[in-house]
Amino acid sequence: MKIAFFSTQPYDVTFFDKENKQFGFEFEYFETGLDEQTVNIITEGTDVVCVFVNDKVDAEVIESLVSKKVKYIALRCAGFNNVDLEAAHKHNIRVCRVPVYSPEAVAEHTLAMLFTINRKIHKAYNRVREQNFSLNGLLGTNIYKKTVGIIGTGNIGAVFCRMMKALGTEVLAYDIYQNEELLKDGIVRYVELDELFSKSDIISLHCPLTPETLHIINEENINKMKDGVMLINTSRGKLIDTHAIIQALRSKKIGALGIDVYEQEEKVFFRDLSGTILEDERLQLLTSFPNVLVTAHQAFFTDEALSQIAYVTLDNVKQFKANNKIEGRNAEL
Numbered sequence: 001m002k003i004a005f006f007s008t009q010p011y012d013v014t015f016f017d018k019e020n021k022q023f024g025f026e027f028e029y030f031e032t033g034l035d036e037q038t039v040n041i042i043t044e045g046t047d048v049v050c051v052f053v054n055d056k057v058d059a060e061v062i063e064s065l066v067s068k069k070v071k072y073i074a075l076r077c078a079g080f081n082n083v084d085l086e087a088a089h090k091h092n093i094r095v096c097r098v099p100v101y102s103p104e105a106v107a108e109h110t111l112a113m114l115f116t117i118n119r120k121i122h123k124a125y126n127r128v129r130e131q132n133f134s135l136n137g138l139l140g141t142n143i144y145k146k147t148v149g150i151i152g153t154g155n156i157g158a159v160f161c162r163m164m165k166a167l168g169t170e171v172l173a174y175d176i177y178q179n180e181e182l183l184k185d186g187i188v189r190y191v192e193l194d195e196l197f198s199k200s201d202i203i204s205l206h207c208p209l210t211p212e213t214l215h216i217i218n219e220e221n222i223n224k225m226k227d228g229v230m231l232i233n234t235s236r237g238k239l240i241d242t243h244a245i246i247q248a249l250r251s252k253k254i255g256a257l258g259i260d261v262y263e264q265e266e267k268v269f270f271r272d273l274s275g276t277i278l279e280d281e282r283l284q285l286l287t288s289f290p291n292v293l294v295t296a297h298q299a300f301f302t303d304e305a306l307s308q309i310a311y312v313t314l315d316n317v318k319q320f321k322a323n324n325k326i327e328g329r330n331a332e333l
Helices: 010-022 059-067 085-090 103-119 121-129 155-166 180-184 193-199 242-250 281-288 303-323
Strands: 002-005 026-029 048-051 072-075 094-096 147-151 170-174 202-205 229-233 254-259 292-294
Touching: 010 026, 010 303, 059 085, 072 303, 085 094, 094 303, 103 121, 103 155, 103 202, 103 229, 103 254, 103 292, 103 303, 147 155, 147 193, 155 170, 155 180, 170 193, 242 254, 242 281, 281 292
Parallel strands: 002 026, 002 048, 048 072, 072 094, 147 170, 147 202, 202 229, 229 254, 254 292
Antiparallel strands: none
């Protein structure tokens, strides 16, 4: 089996080459993302394309894959909103993903972002490096006894719920599918979105991007929130309406924002743009706010998570080849 990787970073090569010792597939790595132009670089004999969150796998790309006799699309991530599944099924191209890869990694990064923006750790670090030991402007609040609203209680959201409960907070949750273990253990209280928005001091997003969740953080819902609410998003960038969040930061409705994902991140993230002028004016504006923390989609970025992503991706391909289906987990789409 020959696999073409798109949006390849050096760490992808390291972890996939390591895990491939037990599979023996042939790899071809491309740094460029997959879209209607770059699909043409796929070489003869390629059976699988392996893509990441910002690769574009729409109907046009899928038709090109069909013409090149590609049989499988393997996502090395959990989200799949960038793939036209209807077109893939129409052309009998099988699609798989990595539904779970160290949910603790993303949940821990969410917690790190919360602590950082609340206690201004990033600002304190920079000050001390400049021998400025003043505490002015670094005032935070106790997380203890705050009300935390968590939207999405799947694998990652459930881990974060338990973390926040351990910190002595009241945890409100919203999900169309309630997590029975969280309920049984007394970790969360499920509420409607309006109640979550109105009662939460801190809101964290852990839901997939669907037509229903697109811009779930919009002007209307922001107006339902407490003044000075903290908002964190380590899930999908388009859950937040960027224009609305900028206005809420300006009005101080949003007291602090931590985002590891961004609505237009495919043009910026996973690239070194330090020697260029950032053309995304909204992102440039967001990073100028003193109460905004942006990280570049790194919540998943741990040794354990990358090892799991590589192994599960390759095992998915192995199962497709052997059985034409994937057994035992929610990986096939």
